Amino acid sequence: MKAILYKGRNQLELGELPTPSPAAGEVLLKVHDCGICGSDLHAVQFGLGLKPDCVLGHEFCGEIAAVGREVRGFETGERVAVLPFASCGECEHCRRGQGYHCAKMKALGLGPLPGAYAEYVACSAASLLKLPDRLNSRQGALVEPLSVGLHAVKRPHLQPGTPCVVMGAGPVGLAVLLWCKAMGADPVVVSEIAPGRRELAQKLGASAVVNPREYNPAAKVRDLCGRLPQVIFECIGVKSTMSEAVGLVDKCGQVVVVGVCMEPDQIMPLQWIFKEVTVHFALAYSRADFEETIAALATSKIDADSMVTDIIGLEQVPATFAALSRPTTQAKVLIEFPH
Ligand SMILES: [Zn+2]
Ligand SMILES: [Zn+2]
The missing domain is CATH 3.40.50.720 (NAD(P)-binding Rossmann-like Domain)
Known part of the structure; x- marks a missing residue:
């Protein structure tokens, strides 16, 4: 599959990676849309512990292309948004719904787990939220950044x-x-x-x-x-x-x-x-913030469509990062895959 690979500070490249296969408890997602986040820009600029050839991208949605063993309640073809981290589910932070504070938290697309600047990404079934038909996939990719805003406004x-x-x-x-x-x-x-x-x-x-x-x-x-x-x-x-x-x-x-x-x-x-x-x-969001955001988009309580200023293809990502170091008209830039 095609993916954007991090090669070092300020260096991104279009490359090829083997398509992942979903492990037990995981699904394979065919990515529809993935947003470029300020954190991605920071990470590429400063390194932030990223390993060479890692894949960024944590604001995304897609359709389930394959279901791993022991996954219940999800089927191929369903569209989902993804909480972009894995956590233990058992510690005090996780029980309070703050999995992003979990000591065992692993970030997806900004650290150890590969993200969605790629045609496919493997995700834990525990991190998935189904998207209602009323939301298109561009709106699905906005669920993550909108949840950041919701979490901040609740503080x-x-x-x-x-x-x-x-x-x-x-x-x-x-x-x-x-x-x-x-x-x-x-x-x-x-x-x-x-x-x-x-x-x-x-x-x-x-x-x-x-x-x-x-x-x-x-x-x-x-x-x-x-x-x-x-x-x-x-x-x-x-x-x-x-x-x-x-x-x-x-x-x-x-x-x-x-x-x-x-x-x-x-x-x-x-x-x-x-x-x-x-x-x-304010840091990140909980699963409940994601659910509230999806519901607000589905009922038009919020209309975020104008936030998207640019839709690009995967091959345009390296040049777009350079342009976004001095943003002028851009707000949310989405990488869109044919689907
Ligand atoms: Zn983000
Ligand atoms: Zn935990």
């Missing part, structure tokens, strides 16, 4: 009418925006420097969008509702954005750090103390 205390700022309108910021709106947060102001991404945020329902170099997003919230923002979602993840977040939030407000900054950053504790800010960090 703070957020009610209908809570004024919020979302910093950054990349795929994570856009997913957070969609869920903020779905939960009734109002107004939701999105702060983003790239004009193309500001347009997307507007299309996806932001109350207002601002270029933070020209207009203070907290002032925009106050213009709209007379209050300062109570919750700031930091969805950029570069140096100094945490400090910008605390600068925007109201006293006794909340900051949710979703963006992943890959280098040491400085904060001024006094600033956080003076405002008595509560800070939350």
